[in-house]
Amino acid sequence: MAELHELTALEQGAAIRSGEVSSAELVEHYLARIARLSEELGAFVTVTAEQARARATGMTGAGPLAGVPTAIKDLNATAGVRTAFGSVLMRDFVPDWSDELVLRIEAAGMISLGKTNTPEFGSPCYTEPDPSIAPPAVTPWDTGRMAGGSSGGAAAAVAGGLVPLAQGSDGGGSIRIPASCCGLVGLKPSRGRISGAPSYGEVTGLATAGPIARTVRDAAAFLDVMAGPSLGDPSWAPEPEVSFLEACDRAPARLRIARFITPVLADTAVDPECVLAWESASRLLESLGHEVVDIEAPMPRDAVPVFETCWAVLTALSTVGLSTEQKEQLQPMTRWLGAKGEAVSGPTFGLALGEMRRVAARTLAAIAPYDAVLTPTLASPPLPVGALRDDADPESDFVAQTRFTPWTSMWNVTGSPAVSLPLHYTADGLPVGVMLAGRPAGEQELLALSAQVESAAPWVDRHPGCW
Template structure:
């Protein structure tokens, strides 16, 4: 007989609506499951039970009553939020942000805060003084970052789905490492209220799930505008979940595998996954063709300038600066060395590079690349506290494609289409035109139907 965690999030929501299971039963089931993957930094069992008991019946969201978790970068009223930093280990916000309030309004139940690296900067999740977030496919290997805790929780069956955030690949990288669907929405699709902490527009919140339909349902929960949002995406024609049932038609798919950010060797398994995905898309009737890399290498130092300034915008509380990690201090120092005019010029240049890339890709409906340059690496393989510059360069080599779509603002999804002979997951990334999440989800659902991955389970499931 299937366990409750074998059910998809949508199946759990349907079971709640049908009276087959209560939200409290779901909460108790998940709370009883041990976290041996470093998924949570703070668990909130008492609050989860209280919320599950108090939920009204008949919620409108298909995810009403379904457990989830909140990334530790998102402030949660009355619940410790450390931003992945020892400098904030006792920080308890008074208010929640738009993302958390949207999840609560949908009737979902948070079981706690998922682990993230300091201020969400690195592409690995190894917070100070806590166990690293690891992929359940091999617990000696990293879950990726910065939404590594969220991905580890979903992949290990500790929650059925979770939100993550993505400023340079932080949803898609963990999805690849953990064998999941990870969707970075378009710029402006999900409100950044009330803090609006990213003045550049690189970061956005999105879903991490085991299936495309679950991811779409969570995007329906997260998406929406708030008065005062600096950017916004057009309203979809229907729900994102409904888009999964649409026939996408015959599409033009651009593809490239040359790295964008850095000269780096690409693991043959990642290239094999990309080639197999190309063949699969062609078998589904789509036209796939090779294109040049749409962003020039000159964009890389510009992106790094903006990334450094964003890190500098997250200071430690006064008197706790010494608790920051070496990588954070190094990036912050780089950011503080950038003058106001230099930063403005970098933002303008980044937008021009984005416009050129969007123009080059305009004839195509989708873009196909690998997600990362290697299967999940050993814990500690990228981190280098003694040499933060080397740490940063290693991260660039591991993730040479994902940040391109943060620069352009395009929606992009990593799909778990390949496993290595050793059983490690390898994601493949599809991106679409800005605001074209409905088309992207329709194709992703078509791909999942043609090459289903739902029967795969990691050890210890």
């Protein structure tokens, strides 16, 4: 057998079912790698070794991922486990409840090894929390460069072989950005696909949980674990015809795929490597028999302030009610964005939500003739740690983030599924993702297309030096 961490998550599940390896052996293998590599990669905030060993010993659950180790992003409440939300203000918080998606991961028999690194309250697209919480999350392909955010710790853990797959969340690209930086598959599901119970803290409809994995099939199997509504959810995606894993085995028909490269969020230059990745992906899709059509950017630039208003209010929900002394302990970006959100009146927020939904409707109408949309994931390969962060001028920091991520947020606004695929590497070995977005609630079709792309240009055997 190969080294255990070289197996995909589905291969690990199959090995457990056949008796070739036990869940306990996998847990010990990954805990050893976490002890050796997590600090360097900024992957984990909290490691739950004893809980994982106990769960592996008494593991129950059915399905293809039963017994397989994973990790939970530190924005998701986990009963009895410190959940710091990337903030010094929450460093000692231990909830007595778990989010619904955590319960579903446990019910599937998967074994969480701990909580992965995230920036304060998940706001920025880099993962550089206060050093007392964790070191910066970096891409294993070059540890001087960022893993992205806000699911940076999750992506660093998967890319570094510390877990085979991990849960992330995405309100403006926070799954797809680190997937691109770390050479992984990162899927943002459709709005309502994964329940936000019991807290329902995401009131805009922008954010959702989703899988970060090494392969499309692993991501699909993990989506099967997390997906499905809970009683009381404000919205929900329709039940799929077949499992998302089964959808990967369905060869897609000839598709019409729109493509554009004009940045949406900001007027910014696109790195030639990202252009090359996008052009190569276009040729690959055409070689697979699909029609690729150039279109204008379907979302107007004047929609950006509406998104930014909603994003600021989301941050403010984490900071409102804090004392002046507590706010002084926040990171400058959180403090600035939270203050901006607190200054938004109720009617202004309501108008912004309404306009965001109208923008989404117009955007979806513009791309309705197409089965999928292709763009780069990011405007640049992974940047050096600290390249975006500007504590002295958080507003400039925020603008720099939009220039780095000028396409991802569009699909949070529309609520459509979108995936970053690791199809390109620079000459010095840095991963560069390309992004495919599907129709609303169209994860099955998007996964079938992504699996076809992976089969034609496989990446699973490409690893960083720490592998």
